Amino acid sequence: MFVTPAFAQGAPANGDPNAATGTAPAAEVHTETGVAHDAHATGVFPPFDHTTYSSQLLWLVITFGFFYWIMQKVVVPRVGGILEHRHDRIAQDLDEASRLKAEADAAVETYEKELASARAKAGTIAETAREAARAKAAADRAAIETELSEKIAAAEASIATIKAQAFAEVGAIAEEAAGAIVEQLIGPKASAEDVRAAVASAKVEA
Amino acid sequence: MANDPTHQFQVFKIVPIEIGGIDFSFTNASLFMVATVAAASGFLYFSTANRGLIPTRMQSVAEMSYEFIASMLREGAGSQGMKFFPMVFSLFMFVLTANLLGMFPYFFTVTSQIIVTFALALFVILTVLIYGFYKHGLHFLSVFAPAGVPKVLLPLVSSIEIISFLSRPISLSVRLFANMLAGHITLKVFAGFVASMSAMGALGVGGAILPLLMTVAMTGLEFLVAFLQAYVFAVLTCMYLNDAVHGGH
Numbered sequence: 001m002f003v004t005p006a007f008a009q010g011a012p013a014n015g016d017p018n019a020a021t022g023t024a025p026a027a028e029v030h031t032e033t034g035v036a037h038d039a040h041a042t043g044v045f046p047p048f049d050h051t052t053y054s055s056q057l058l059w060l061v062i063t064f065g066f067f068y069w070i071m072q073k074v075v076v077p078r079v080g081g082i083l084e085h086r087h088d089r090i091a092q093d094l095d096e097a098s099r100l101k102a103e104a105d106a107a108v109e110t111y112e113k114e115l116a117s118a119r120a121k122a123g124t125i126a127e128t129a130r131e132a133a134r135a136k137a138a139a140d141r142a143a144i145e146t147e148l149s150e151k152i153a154a155a156e157a158s159i160a161t162i163k164a165q166a167f168a169e170v171g172a173i174a175e176e177a178a179g180a181i182v183e184q185l186i187g188p189k190a191s192a193e194d195v196r197a198a199v200a201s202a203k204v205e206a
Numbered sequence: 207m208a209n210d211p212t213h214q215f216q217v218f219k220i221v222p223i224e225i226g227g228i229d230f231s232f233t234n235a236s237l238f239m240v241a242t243v244a245a246a247s248g249f250l251y252f253s254t255a256n257r258g259l260i261p262t263r264m265q266s267v268a269e270m271s272y273e274f275i276a277s278m279l280r281e282g283a284g285s286q287g288m289k290f291f292p293m294v295f296s297l298f299m300f301v302l303t304a305n306l307l308g309m310f311p312y313f314f315t316v317t318s319q320i321i322v323t324f325a326l327a328l329f330v331i332l333t334v335l336i337y338g339f340y341k342h343g344l345h346f347l348s349v350f351a352p353a354g355v356p357k358v359l360l361p362l363v364s365s366i367e368i369i370s371f372l373s374r375p376i377s378l379s380v381r382l383f384a385n386m387l388a389g390h391i392t393l394k395v396f397a398g399f400v401a402s403m404s405a406m407g408a409l410g411v412g413g414a415i416l417p418l419l420m421t422v423a424m425t426g427l428e429f430l431v432a433f434l435q436a437y438v439f440a441v442l443t444c445m446y447l448n449d450a451v452h453g454g455h
Contacts, residue, residue: 045212045215046212046215046216046217047215047318047319047320047321047383047387048320049217050321051229052217052229052233052235052319052321053321054228054229054230055217055219055223055229055230055231055232055233055235055236056217056233056235056236056319056321056322057321057325058230059230059232059233059235059236059239059240060239060321060322060325060326061325062239063236063239063240063242063243064239064243064296064300064326066243067242067243067246067247067296067299067300068292068293068296070243070247070251071247071250071292071295071296071299072292072296074251075247075250075251075254075268075295076272076291076292076295078254078257079250079254079268079269079272080272081257082254082257082258082261082265082269083269083272083273085257085259086259089259
C-alpha cells in the first residue's frame with residue numbers, strides 16, 4: 001500500500017496507463033484516476049479526450065434538438081411561406097399583366113376596326129360627293145348647252161329676219177336708185193309700177 | 207501553454223453538472239453550441255420577421271440559404287426527399303455557423319470535436335437506415351447489390367458496398383473534424399511564429415512578415431473551408447438520403 005503513490009506518480013511518466021494493471025486492485029484504481037486527471041490537464045489530445053464526450057453529446061443533443069425544432073416549426077415554414085407568397089404574387093402579377101395585355105390588344109383591334117370602317121365610310125362619302133359633283137356638272141353643262149343652242153337659234157332667226165328685211169329693202173333701194181337713174185338719163189319720171197316691174201325682172205334674172 | 211496549438215480545443219467546465227455518475231457539465235463546448243444555435247436561429251428568425259415581399263439584405267441571405275439547400279436536396283434526393291428538408295437545413299446551418307463562429311479568435315470551434323461531428327454523422331446515417339427500412343423493408347438491402355452486376359461478382363461488389371456504407375459515418379465525421387482541426391492548428395502555428403520571431407529583435411520582426419502574410423492568407427482560406435465543409439456535409443447528407451428515399455434503384 002505504501003508503494004501505491006509512487007506507482008501512481010510513476011505510471012503517467014511512463015506514458016503507459018496499463019503499467020499498474022495486475023499489481024494490486026487498489027493500486028490500479030488509484031493509477032487510473034491519476035492518469036485520467038493528468039490527461040485532462042495536458043496529456044491526451046483534447047478532441048480525443050473521452051472524458052468530455054458525455055457532456056458534449058448531451059449538450060449537442062439539447063442544442064441541436066432545439067435548433068432542429070426551431071427550424072422545423074418556425075423558420076422553414078416561414079421562409080417557405082415567404083417564397084411561396086412571392087411566387088404566387090409574381091404569378092398573379094403576370095396573370096394580371098397578360099390580362100391587361102389582352103385588353104390592350106382588344107382595344108387596338110377595336111380601334112383598327114373602327115378606323116377601317118371610318119375609312120370606308122369616308123370613301124363612300126367622297127365617292128357620293130364626287131358623283132354628285134359630276135352629275136351637277138353634267139346637268140349644268142347640259143343646261144348651258146341648251147341655253148346656248150337656244151341663243152344660237154334665236155340669233156340665227158334674227159339674222160334670217162334681218163337678212164329677209166335687208167333683201168326686201170334691197171328691192172326698194174334698187175327701185176329708188178333705178179327711178180333716179182332713169183330720171184337722170186331720160187328726163188321724165190318713170191312710173192313706180194314700171195320701175196318695180198323692171199327691178200323684179202332683173203332680180204329674177206340675177 | 208499559450209503557444210500550444212491544441213490548447214484551443216481544450217474543453218473545460220464552466221458549470222459542473224453530474225447526473226448518475228456521468229459528467230454532463232456545462233463546458234465551453236456547450237457554451238459555443240448554445241451560441242451557435244442562438245446565432246443561427248436568431249439570424250434566421252429575425253431576418254425573416256417582416257416576411258417582406260421585397261426582401262431586405264438580411265432576409266435575402268436567409269432565403270438564399272433556404273433555396274440553396276432546397277435545390278441541393280431536390281437534385282440529390284428528388285422531390286420525395288424534400289420531407290428531410292428541415293433536417294438537412296438544420297445540419298447545414300448548424301455546421302456552417304459553428305465553423306464560422308470558430309473563426310473568431312479565442313472562440314471554441316464546436317465542429318473541431320470528433321464526438322460532435324461523429325454524432326451528427328451518426329444522426330444522418332441512422333436517419334437513412336431507419337427511414338430506408340421503414341419505407342422499403344428488406345428491399346432496402348438492394349442498396350448493397352447494384353443492378354446489372356454479374357452473379358459471380360455479386361459477393362465481392364456487395365461486400366465493397368457494405369464496407370463503403372459503414373465507412374460513411376466515419377468519412378463524413380472525420381472530414382469535417384479534420385478540416386476544422388487542421389485549419390485551426392495551422393493558423394495557430396503560423397500566428398505563433400509571428401509572436402516568437404518578433405520577440406527576437408529587429409531581424410525577427412522583419413522575418414515575421416512572412417508568417418504574418420501566411421496567417422492572413424490562411425484566414426481567408428479557412429473561411430472558404432468553413433463554408434465548403436458545411437456544404438460538403440449537406441451534399442453528402444442529401445446523397446445518403448437519396449438511398450433511403452429511392453432504395454437501391
